[in-house]
Amino acid sequence: MDTLLPVASGGAAGPLTADELRELYSLMVAVRHLDTSAIAWQRQGIIPGYAPELGQEAAQVGSGYAVDTTRDFVFPTYREMGVARTMGVDMVAYMSTHKATWHGGLYNPMESRLAPIQAVVAGSVLHAVGWAHGQTLDSQDGVALTYFGDGASSQGDVHEAMNFAAVMKAPVVFFVQNNGWAISVPTERQVAGGSVAARAAGYGIPALKIDGDDVVAVLEATRRAFAHARSGNGPVLIEAMTYRRGPHSTSDDPGRYRSLDEERDESGIDPLERLRQRLLADGIADEAFFAEALAAAKAEEEQIRTGIQALGSRPGTEMFDLVFQETTPALQAQAANWREESEHV
């Protein structure tokens, strides 16, 4: 782990327990299986599209595991299924965004402590800063955890967010999943200097550049960052180095910009396999446990798939009803017109 600026220590728990390590593995298997299944769902016509996170399970599960959903709040992009699952979000409601049911997903973001799925690259990073500043104004100790990628780090909003958070000492953890690719553009053509974490120093923000495929390293770094922010020391940035093993989305064709050989050479060891080897070596889990975890993941995926397939379209009236808290005469008139004309079809 590279510490570019000191992160206050203290507050973080000691070494992970065997139970925690096994739970992390179970979560990663569940996420891996749901993720790869979602690709199959798309091929089978169950959902129109999906943005896989294959290879980022350690980064997502490890960071999401540090969240205290009684007081923290998480701001995702469109590729944080593993975070949502780790936080205990209703996964049918979450995956509904990929069924094209509702853009933000059907889960309740306030209750889940997970902001709606965000399609705008870097769109929610500033929201985390505002929410975190609200914690300061309310004298609360919640921390905002915001996700973005190496591609999003090029967006101006990320820099405004880092500057605002640092100036206001807002309790924000900026979690960058540097997965090497922004659709077809590799990090070296995206991030000058090659490191997002290095930029944090310019804002006086402590940063941790970590092995994002090591779930234990991710969890420990995130806990450290949370403790730092929660104690009133201001924001922290974590850059988790990982690799997007799949396509950008089910519409993408990585063969046009990288070869299979390159993928094999650059992706490193599968994070799930790494944890499995570690648990075996440390005698924390055995083959029976792994088989059980996989069976549970399969049962879970089946349940979610059934839920997704059973999900009907939302009533068209919601298009109109959910625009405002207080509707307008024009919107009511359009809704009435839509209703009348759609009934005559």
Add this chain to the structure above:
Amino acid sequence: MSNSILENVDAAGDNTADDTVTNTAADSPASTTVMSMQQALNRALDEVLAENPKAVIFGEDCGRLGGVFRITDGLQAKHGPQRVFDTPLAESGILGMSVGLAMAGFHPIPEVQFDGFAYPAINQIVCQIARMNYRSRGTMPMPITLRVPSFGGIRAPEHHGESLEALFAHVPGLKVVSPSNPHEAYHLLKYAATRPDPVIFMEPKSRYWQKGEVDVSRHDAAGSPTGAKVMREGRHLTLVAWGAMVSRCLQVAELAAEDGIDIEVLDLRWLKPIDAEALAASVRKTRRAVVVHEAPLTSGLGAEVAQLITQSCFDTLKAPVERVTGFDVPYPSGDLEDEYIPNIDRILFGIQRVLEYKRG
């Protein structure tokens, strides 16, 4: 219309002196005071902060300085630096931060220092503020009141004189309002800043220092802060305007009255939602309409107003709805802004075109 009305305009000389305080103190109830729009807005914000502990004001120079137009003058000293604070100089940051504060249960009242400074924040306004209630299925309302000193007329530098109402009004999820005088400013801001939806509050900066009667006890006889408002009744033609153009239209109506032309002036106030019923009621009576705005002509809000009038009054209209507006040019430098902003002459010509219209 005879030529005499145009001669009157020439005799009137300075077309840009719009000061018209129509009420006299003798007519006013005890709760009425004379104040500038700047003072009225400042008082409204002061009261909003006092009444809602979750209301927060922030932006560039809003705190210690009290804003470049002094709209937030004294509020930080009175309500504390937690309630009224300065941010770094980045509009996307200010608006993006507003989203997070709203999610955390606050009622953000951010300021964008000048209209043109809203452009760097358009992504957060359009993609986030306007859509979060929808995206979250109503669980994350965005009670954000974005104050934007707007429109031209103060010989300011480039991008300090823009009229963005059509741009904002076109975005689903936003509401847009603009006050025309101190009384409206006080009441509309108090109303906007207590709504659960995002409201773009466009302050006509050229009117900040004009004084007028403000009755803080009640908004008006109708008591409604929504919809349009008839500022002057008339029988022959309706002038539709908002912001700084309302007082200019009232001046035009005075001049036209000297020629026996009885003009109704409708202050649209809400640019989204537009009060289509008020437009219909007025133009059904007058059968002629001219809409006046500072923004460029093409795809300006005047087109929407004209269509709404046409829809409701097509059978009785005596002439096509006329538009007197800015031009399809970047807002010009101070020396040319009087050529750009609709002046009394151009509004009178517009009225003349409507009155002289003959069916083909």
